[in-house]
Amino acid sequence: MAASAADPEILPERLIVFAITSTWWLYLVGGLYILGPVLGWILAALVARAYFFGDVLPVRERPVPISWPILVWLIGMVAMLIILWIGHRNFSLGTGPTIKSSVGWAKGWALIALYPLAGACLCIRAEVIYRAICRLGKQTILILPIFLVAPFAGLPSKLWVSPLKVVGGSGDEYFAVILYTLEPGVGTPRWQFFAPWSPAAGMMAVIYLLCALEEKDPRWKAWGVSAGLLVGLLSQSRLALVALLLVWPMSWAVSKLSKAWVWFVAAPAILLAAWFAPALIDLANQVQADFAGARADSTRVRETLGRIAIERWENEAYWFGHGVVERGPHLVEYMPIGSHHSWYGLLFVKGLAGLLAFAIPMAVTLFVTFRVAVTRDIGRVGLSMILVYALYSFGENMEVLTYLTWPALLIMGIALRREQVPRAG
Secondary structure (H helix, E strand, O other): OOOOOOOOOOHHHHHHHHHHHOHHHHHHHOOHHHHHHHHHHHHHHHHHHHHHHHHHOOHHHOOOOOOHHHHHHHHHHHHHHHHHHHHHHHOOOOHHHHHHHHHHHHOOHHHHHHHHHHHHHOOOOHHHHHHHHHHHHHHHHHHHHHHHHHHHOOOOOEEEEOOOHHHHOOOHHHOEEEOOEEOOOOOOEEOOOOOOOHHHHHHHHHHHHHHHOOOOOHHHHHHHHHHHHHHHHHOOOHHHHHHHHHHHHHHHHHHOOOOHHHHHHHHHHHHHHHHOHHHHHHHHHHHHHHHHHOOHHHHHHHHHHHHHHHHHHHHHOOOOOOOOOOEOOHHHOOOEOOOOOHHHHHHHHHHHHHHHHHHHHHHHHHHHHHHHHOOOHHHHHHHHHHHHHHHHOOOOOHHHHHHHHHHHHHHHHHHOOHHHOOOOO
């Protein structure tokens, strides 16, 4: 049988395909949280190998020169570590907490630069990632009945917590096998699949759906798209529904800006939008109110966490933050201050300097992928990924989910390769 164009050819591709297609097995043993950081640093080591020993490697494994947006990411995430150390010194947190937080940086913020670096500098093909995600989609649909039947068959919500939790050092939610959860106050089932919570499952559904849409084989595409839609709907994540409705159309529209017919269609559409602006604003306000009211308790907790984070950031640690996450009061159900929001979390833990260290690379990537999307398909997909990251940064702490969202970062890196990125200045 002839090899498919989406079959892995080089070591980085084989590692990526194994990691994606083994997601469910790794989830069952609690290995997902460990695999994400390990794979990221292995790929970074392969980048270093390619640069130092590229002359003796096969042509397909030789490195692509680093583009300037990738350098911005690397500088920003290294700055995160330095800012972390300054915050710990300012509050005299001691050596132990500083080492623990540095390890946390290595398996969180550092990966947000390392995965794009691997995508940009190793000859990884996006098609390989798309196919692997569709294969994972097929697996998901085949086991989906177990999750759907579980709450109605009296099966327990949580099956077990992996002993690998000792290695990971984080909360149970990253190592627990959970069939379903029950919505507080309502009692209806909600699913999170292999994610630590349901909104994170919704984010993964959006990322996988956007990748599956790029698959060329219609049979594999059907598996991937169907799985993405089902997981997104069953997660019951409000933000996932917004992302599904906004991200792909926006990216598609940007990719067509070089077509004359787009401008002829857009001109009357903009005119009509201006004419009906008051009505559209009222509609948007109503949608926002309905969005917030869908889970009023959750919205209240998120807003309160944000207010506490802002007040304490402004009054106690403006430039470099508090250095560590702190648990909130009973009012917010003891959830960590700044959680559920990357920007509030950054301000509280790493101050204004930390926020800029993340915001600047995000803005650069958004600008560059916008430019690339006009002429290349991979630019459109890369733009979709950064839009998902930007959207979810207002509802999640992105660094803690990097162990799951790394395929999106790889795609961003491929979109930011030097040969297709416009020069700075």
